[in-house]
Amino acid sequence: MKRVRIITSELNRERDEEVQARIGCEAMSDVAIKATDLTKRFGDFTAVDHVSFEVNKGQIFGLLGPNGAGKSTAIRMLSTLSIPTEGSATVAGFDVQKEDGKVREHIGLVSEKMIMYDELTARENLTLFGKLYDIPRDALNKRIGKLLGFVRMEQWADHRIDTFSTGMKQRINVIRALVNQPEILFLDEPTLGLDPQSTAEIRELVRRINIEDRTTIILTTHMMTEADMLCDKIGIMDHGKIVALDTSAGLKRSISGNDTTLFEFEIANLDARILSSVKALASVSSVVQDDPTHIKVSSVGNDSFDTLVDVLRKNGAKIRTVKNLEPTLEDVFLHITGHEVRDEVAKAPTPAHRDGPPGMRPKKRVR
Amino acid sequence: MGVRRVLRHSAWICWKDLLEFSRSKLRVAMLIIMPLFMMMMVGFIFPTGDSISQQPVALANQDLTVNGTSLGDGFVVQLEAVNDQTGMMELRDATGFDDIKTMIQEGKVSGGIIVPPTFTADLLAGRQGNITIMTDQSNPQMSSMMQSVLTQVIEQLGTQLAEHNLNATYDISLEEAPAVLQPYNVELKGIVPGDPNYFEFVAPGIMAMVVMMSLMTGLPHAISYEKDMGTLDGMLASPTSRWAIILGKVMAQTTRGLIQGFIILLLSVLLFGVVIHGSILLVVLLILLTVFSFVGLGILITSFADKEETATMVMMTLMFPMMFLSGVFFPVQQMPSFMQTLASFLPLTYAAEAMRKVMVLGAGPGAIMTDVVVLAVFGIVLLVIAVPLFKRAMNR
Secondary structure (H helix, E strand, O other): OHHHHHHHHHHHHHHHHHHHHHHOOOOOOOEEEEEEEEEEEEOOEEEEEEEEEEEEOOOEEEEEOOOOOOHHHHHHHHOOOOOOOEEEEEEOOEEOOOOHHHHHHHEEEEOOOOOOOOOOEHHHHHHHHHHHOOOOHHHHHHHHHHHHHHOOOHHHOOOEHHHOOHHHHHHHHHHHOOOOOOOEEEEEOOOOOOOHHHHHHHHHHHHHHHHHOOOEEEEEEOOHHHHHHHOOEEEEEEOOEEEEEEOHHHHHHOOOEOOEEEEEEEEOOOOHHHHHHHHOOOOEEEEEEOOOOEEEEEEEOOOHHHHHHHHHHHOOOOEEEEEEOOOOHHHHHHHHHOOOHHHHHHHOOOOOOOOOOHHHHHHHHHO | OOHHHHHHHHHHHHHHHHHHHHOOHHHHHHHHHHHHHHHHHHHHHOOOHHHOOOEEEEEEEOOOOEOOEOHHHHHHHHHHHHHHHHOOEEEEEOOOHHHHHHHHHOOOOOEEEEEOOOHHHHHHOOOOOOOEEEEOOOOHHHHHHHHHHHHHHHHHHHHHHHHHHHHHHHOOOHHHOOOOOOOOOOOOOOOOOOOOOHHHHHHHHHHHHHHHHHHHHHHHHHHHHHHHHOHHHHHHOOOOOHHHHHHHHHHHHHHHHHHHHHHHHHHHHHOOOOOOOOOHHHHHHHHHHHHHHHHHHHHHHHHHOOOHHHHHHHHHHHHHHHHHHOOOOOOHHHOOHHHHHHHOOOHHHHHHHHHHHHHHHOOOHHHHHHHHHHHHHHHHHHHHHHHHHHHHHHOO
16 A cells, blocks of 8 residues: 555656646646635634645645544635635635635535435436536537546446445546546545445545546545545644644654654553553653553653563563554554544534534524 | 526526436326315315205295295295205205204204295285395304305296296296396306306416425425535535526426426316416416515525525425415405405415416406516515525525
C-alpha cells in the first residue's frame, strides 16, 4: 500500500510539473483551493473555527478527524452549499461567496449521502446532472459511456440504482460527480459504510481519478489508514480546528524520531496499578490500552525506554514482548489532541449528522 | 443566468421528477384513483334526496270529499306513485297529528304527512291547500327529504288538476289544449338549462382543490425529501439556479395536478352527468393561475420546514381548513359571517368560485376578472415573501 502511495505522489509530481509547464507563463497559480480563516457557526456552536489551508492542483488533500470535527461543514462551505460565517475561500480561483456560480462549474461533489435518485437508472441519473451542467447531448452520451467504462459498469447503465449493491451505488455516485469533468472533486467520507472490498475499490478509483484525470481531490475521512494511503497532504481536524497540517510522513516524523518513541508492551499480568504507574511517568506523553495485555506508550527522552522498563519491573509486570512501533496517523492524532479518535465520538458535542447539533438546526435555518 | 437556461434546467428537473414518479405503478394508480374516490365521496356522502330509502313515514289523509271528488285521495295516489319510483319512504297509515306524534316519539316513524280535512274544499275554492309535514327534529335530513318528495308530488298533482279542470270545463284532453295554466306550479329554475346537480357544484371546486393539494403537499415534499435524502445538494452544487429547481418542481407537481384535474373533469362529465358550459381553455388557464397563487405558499412552507415530516404536517394543518372553508363542498354564502370573512382570505375560495362560474355558468373572462386579479395578487405577494426565505434556507 505504502509503495502505491509513493508511486502516486511521484506521478502527481510529474503531472504537476507538466501542468506547470503547460500553463507556463500564464499568471495562473498552482493553488486549487485556498481557505483563509474559514469559520461556520450554528448559533453558539462553532462547527468550523478559523480554518486555513491551501491545496495545490493535482493534490489529494485529506481532512482527517473524528465525526463532528467539522470536516463536512468545511467541505460544504468550499462547495458553496453553506455560506461561511467568517473568513473566505477560493476554489479553482473563484471566491466561494462572490463567484459561487463559477465555483460550481469547476467542482464535483460526492457527499456523505449519495446524490442519486434510487428509482432512476444509472444513465438517467448521469443524464440529469449532465444536463444541469449544459453538456450537449452527444458529448454527454460519450462522457457517460466513458465514465461507466471507467468503473466497469457499462452493462448496468440501464438498471435502476435501487437494484445495485452499496459498492456499485457508490461507484455510480462517484462518477456522477465527474460528469462535468471537474477540476476539483470533493469527497465527503467516500468509503463510509462500505465493505472492505468496495472500500478498496473506491480508494483505487479515487487514485485513478487523481492520476488519469489530473483532478485535484479533497476528501474527508475519519479513517487514519485511508488518509495515510491516499493523501499527499493531510489536515487533522478536531473540534472545528485544523490542529496539524503536513504530509503523512511529516506528521509521523513529528511524533517519532527526534525525541519521541512509540513502544508496544505485551504484559501478561496487566492491571490498573501497572497502567497508572506508567501513566504517572513524566516522560510518557500518552498510553493506550488496546486489549487486556497490550499497551501502546509514547514516551519522550533518550532514556525513556529504561525508565519504562524499570517502572514496569518494579510493579511486578511480566513483560512478554516489546515492540518499537512505526507511528501511525492514529498515534499522531492521539499525540496531538491528547485523546483517541473513538473517544471523540463518544464525547463529541455534536451528533454524527453534518448539520450540527439538533437543537440548533431550526435556528440556523431561519437565520 | 439566462431565462432560457433556467427553463431548460427546470424542464430536466421536471422530467426527472415525473420519471421518478412514474416508476411506481402504485403511485400512478393512486394518481388516477384519488380523484375517482374524491368524486364518489363528495358525490355520495352528503345527504341528497336520492340517498335516503325506506324511511318509515306516517300518512294521515283526513280530506273530506266535496261533490264526490277528493283531491286528497289523488294526492295520496300521486305520493305513492312517486314513492314507488324513488323508494324513499315506507308509508304507514295514521289518523292525525296526535297519532303521528306518538308514532314519532316511539320511534316507529321518522316523520309524518297530514292532508287536512279542508284540502279539497280549499283547492276547489281557489285557496291554497295546506299539507302539513311533521318531522322528527332529531333527524333534520328527513324534513328536507320529505319536502323534496312532496314538491314532486304536488307538481304532478297540479298537472293532474289542470287536466281535470280542462276535462270538466272544455271537454278536451291535456294534449289537445293550446296552453295550460297549472293551478300550482313549483318551479326550480337555474340560469342554464338542465337540472341542478350537486356534482356541478362540487366538480369545479374539487378540480381547484386537487390542483392545490397536489402542489401544497407535493412541492414541500419534493424539496424537503430531496433535502433529507441529500440529493438536493447535488443540484445546489451544480451551476443550475435555485429558480430552475423551484420551477422544475412546480412544473412536475402542476402536471400531476392537471392530470388529476382532468380525470375529475372526465369523470364528472362521463359518470356524474355534469355539463360544462364554459370554455375548456379558460378552465385550463384558471388551473394554471390557481397553481401560481399556491406556489408561493408551498415554497414558504418548504423554507420553514426543516424536515419532510414537518413540511407535511404544516401542509395538512393548512389544507383542511382551506378545503372546507373555501366553498368547495358547501357554498360560502351558507357559512356564518365570520367564516365568510375567513374564507375571503383564502385563494382557494376565489379559485373555486371562478372555476364554478366558468364551468357551470359558462362565464367568460370578464365575469371572473375579480377572482383572477385576487389570485394573481395572492400569488405575487406570497412569492415576494417566499423566494428570499427559500434562498436563505438553501444556503444554510
